[in-house]
Amino acid sequence: PASMTKIMTAYLAVEYISNLDDSMTVPYDIFDALYAEDASLAGFAPGETSSFRNLLYGVLLPSGAECCQSLARWISGSEEVFVELMNERAASLGMTDTHFCNSTGLHDVNHYTTCTDLALLLREALKNQNFREAFTSERRSVPPTAEHPEGFTFHSTMFRFMDSASVTGGEILGGKTGFTDEAGQCLASLASVNGQEYILVTAGANGDHTTDQYHILDAVNVYSRLGEMTAS
DSSP states (O other): OGGGGHHHHHHHHHHHOSOTTSEEEOOGGGHHHHHHHTOOOOSOOTTOEEEHHHHHHHHHSSOOHHHHHHHHHHHHSSHHHHHHHHHHHHHHTTOTTOBOSOSSOOOOTTOBOOHHHHHHHHHHHTTSHHHHHHHTOSEEEEOOOSSOTTOEEEEOTTGGGOSOOEETTEEEEEEEEEEETTTEEEEEEEEEETTEEEEEEEEEESOOTTSOOHHHHHHHHHHHHHHHHHOO
16 A cells, blocks of 8 residues: 555544644654665654644655654554554544554555555545545645744645646646555545545555656546546
């Protein structure tokens, strides 16, 4: 699943954190391993304090691994215990072909899922308004902190590669990308087409960050074809 894993991390965050406008401090000790793994980061500094809501957006828009591990530790005390929660929730949703090993989607041979299971997860997560608002946002501005006196803004890894979100009969509303060498380019997305909302999950597209974004092109093509087929 690569970073599509972060859909589950964000979903559990909105479920288990009662007030997203409360704050926490990003732990110092998570960064060395993330740097070593070349994990994608949202831009928070070690020891920076920010709201849970900003960290949630940091999970879903720029795919920030430091945000995932910060939220996991706050909710469960450690990422290892949080992963147990991820797998429990996956089982409760009927994700029978899924097993998580981490909160970020970094490659592990025992970390796997299917497009069908991710669609089940995303459909459930979108019922939560806080999740939906973050998932469908293009950008988020973080207010100034001691570490970032002028604040900073992060952008959706999907929307920033799109000239337009329009498709035949509608538009793509939001999406969570993923990429590892093993997974290829992946995307779980939501679109409105001819008055109906649809979820599309694709994985294994060729390419990487330096090539055309084939997972996004696939989504545009599939939704546009759907728009043609369902036009009245």
